[in-house]
Amino acid sequence: MESCTVDLKALAWHNKSLVEGCPAVSHISRSHSSCSADTCRHDPSTVYTQLSYLDSPRSNSSNGFATRRKGGELSTRHWWLVGLVFLVAATAGVGVGVPLAFRGDPSQSLDTRLEFAKKILAEFPLIDGHNDLPWNIRSFIHNQLEKLKLNESLKTVEPWSVSNWSHTDIPRLLEGRVGGQFWVAYTPCAAQYQNAVQLTLEQIDLIKRVIKKYNQYLELVTNSQDIKTVFKKGKIASLIAIEGGHGISNSFGSLRMMYELGVRYLTLTHACNTPWATSSVIERQSPDAKKTENFGLTDFGKKVVQEMNRLGMMVDLSHVSTQTMRDTLATTQAPIIFSHSSSRALCDNPRNVPDEILHEVKKNRGIVMVSFYADHVSCTEPANVTHVARHISHIREVAGIDHVGIGADFDGINKTPDGLEDVSKYPFLLAELLRDPTWTVEDIRKLIGENIIRVFSEVERVRDDLLAKGVEPLEEEIHPEYLRGKTNCTYIFD
C-alpha cells in the first residue's frame, strides 16, 4: 500500500548541504525561486549603515515614496523639541506619548530616526503577519524543543547559523521590538491527500509548546483585544495561523477544530491548488490563468470562506491566484488579509497583489501585509529596505493607509533585502519611512499594528453577527470528483 505519510526527511535540510552553500531547496519544500549562487554567498551580517540609499535624502526629486499628503510640514526644530520633551519626561519618571501628528523628516540622521522609531514601537505594537519559524523547527530539529534555546542567539548555533532561511530568535525579536507575531503552522503541498491534517496539528502543538516554554517572552493570543493586553505586559502577542488550505483536507469539521485550537487565519492555498481554490502557481504556468473564470474558488471554496466568516477565522489570500482573490473578495462578508504579499505594480509577480485587487481590498476593509522576500520586493535589482518602503507606500496610495501592514515572512524566505536581514531590523524599516514627510506617526501606528488589530476585530464582529442570526455550521462534503481519484489515503464510508 502506498504510504500516506509524507516523507519529511526528504524535505528537511541536512547540515551538510547547508555548509556546502545552497540549502537543498526541493520543489516540494519551498515554492520560491531557486537558490542562486549570489544568495548563498550573501552575508547575513550586512548592517543597515553599510547600504547606500537609492536616492539622496536631500534630493528635490521624489525619493521614491508616493507623495500624497497635504498639510503643513514640521520643521527640524520640532524633532529637537520632541527629543527634549522625552528627556525631561524620562528624568521626571513620567511616560510621554509619541505625538501622532509627527511627520517624517529626511534631514534627520539615521540614528535620530531609529531612536524615534524605537519609541514608536515601545508605545504601539508592531504585529507581523507571517513567520515560519515553526517549520524551521520541524526541518532542523524535528520539533524536539529540548534541542532549541530560542532565548539565546541562534546566529552562532548550527544549523540555524548556516541557513539562509533562519532569521528569528528571541533576542532578535526583542531587538526588533516585535509586539505581536502570527506564527505559521505550515505543511508542505506534498502532504496534500496524505497526512496533512496530522502534520498541521503537530505544528499547532509545536507553536503552543514554544510559547509555553518561552512564556516569559511570548503569550498565546486568540482574540483581537488580548493583543494589546499582552503587549502592555511587555510580551510578544503570539497568534497561530495555518498556511495552505490542504491542511484542513476539505473538511469543515477539521476547519472548525483548527479554530478551536486557536488558529486565527488560514492561507487558502500554498504553492498548489486545493480541490476548491487555485494558487498563484497556475499563473506562472499559464499567464492567461489570471483572467480565466475557471481558475478561482469553486462553490465548495466559497463555502469554506463563508464558514471561516462564521467562525471568525481570517481569510488569508497570500499565495492564491488572482481569480481566487477576486472570488474571495466577492464572497466574503468579513475583511480579508494578505499575510505576506507585496505590490504587483512595483514587481510583477503572481505572488504580489495587483492594483485592481488593492481597490477591492479597500472596499473590503481588509489589509495587505507587505512581505520582505527579496525577489518579490524587487524584480530587477538587489532589494533593500527602500524597496520595501516603496511597496508599503504604494499600497497606502492605492488602498489607503487603513489597509496596509507588515508580514515579512521571516524564516520562510532565503533572500532578504539589504537592511532587513532578520527580525531585529524592523526599526530600520520605520526609520526609512520616517525619511518621508508624508508619513506621520499616526500612519506608522496603523501600518505596524492598528490596522491588523482592526481587521481582526471586524472579523470577530462578523462572527458575532452571524451567530446572532443563527447561521448554522456547514456540513457539506466535497464532491469526490474534485479529489481526482486521489483517495487512496482516505477512508471511504459505505
Add this chain to the structure above:
Amino acid sequence: MLSVGGEAAVVVMWVLTAARARCEASPLPVRVSPQATHQERLQAAHHLLAHSPLIDGHNDLAWNVRKFLHNKLHFFNLSSDLTQEKPWMNSPFSHTDLPRLKQGQVAAQFWSVYVPCEAQYLNTVQLLLEQIDVVKRLISASPGDTTLVHSSAGIIEEFERGRVASLMGVEGGHGLASSMGVMRALYDLGVRYVTLTHKCHTPWAECSEPGSHPPNTRGLTPYGKEMIWEMNRVGMLVDLSHASSKTARDVLSTSRAPVIFSHSATRALCHIDRNLPDDILSSLALNGGLVMVSFYTDFISCSETATIQDVVGHINQVRTMAGVDHVGIGAGFDGIN
C-alpha cells in the same frame, strides 16, 4: 459480609460523600434490605441517582450519527425520542437519546470519538477531528440539557445544575497516528481519555484481538511507554478496554496515574481475551484505577443474551478482586447490538 453475585436484586448503596449532601429531606439509604420490593429498591435507586452522579464511561452515539447521518445534524435533534425515528428505531445499535438519558438519570457521559481500524494509516486524524466536531455540535445544540466539561470538578458542577456533563474519549489509539503532538492537540480540544487500541494493534501497543498481522511487540513498545508517560503528563486518562492483557500489565507497571477500562468485563465470568483476568483486577487496587463494566452480552454472558444479574455479577467480581473504589459503569451503548 455479602455474598457475591447470584442473589436476585440485592442492591447495596454506600453513602459516598455526606459532606456534599444537599439540603434536601431524606438522607441517602445506607443499605436496602434484600426483602424490599422491586418498587422500593427502584425508589431507592432513583433517590440515590438524584444525589450521586452516575457517570457512564463509553457511549458510541457519535459513530451512529456518522454512519446514519454522515454527521449532518440539520434534521437531527438529540432531544427527540429516537425510538420513533428512522433509522434509529430500526437499528439494534441505537440506545441513546436525551429523553432516555434523563430517564436513566445519567449525570455524565463520556462520548466515544471513534475511528475504525480500517482507517488506520489513512486519514484517521481528520476523522477524529470530524467526530470531535460532531460531538461538540450535538452538545451545543442542546445547551439547556448538556454541557461539555473538561474536568472532574466540571462533572460535579453540571450535576448540581441538573445538566448532563458531557466528556469525550478517543477510541482507537491508531487514530493518533503514533503522534504525541496529535494526542496533545486532542487534549486541547477537550478529549480526556484515549482507548489505546481498538480491534487492531497500533505500532506501539497490542490489542486483545489477534488481527491479520502480529503486533510489533507483545504489550507496549518503548515508544508506547513514552506515550503513556506523555498522557500522564498532560492529564489524559489511559483507557485499556480492547488492549491485550500484556498491554494492560505493561501500562499498569508504567503509568504514573490511575488508568481506566471504559467498557470492559471480567474473564472469571466470561472467558474471552477482551475481558479482564483477575490478576489485572487486583493490580488496579495499587494503580488506583477503574474498571467500568460493559453491558455487551457477548462480554457478560459469553452469549447473545444476558440479564441484569449477569451484569451485577461482573460488577461484584471487580469489587471483590479490586475493591469497591475501583469499579464503575461503562455500558458501551450505541456501540453494541
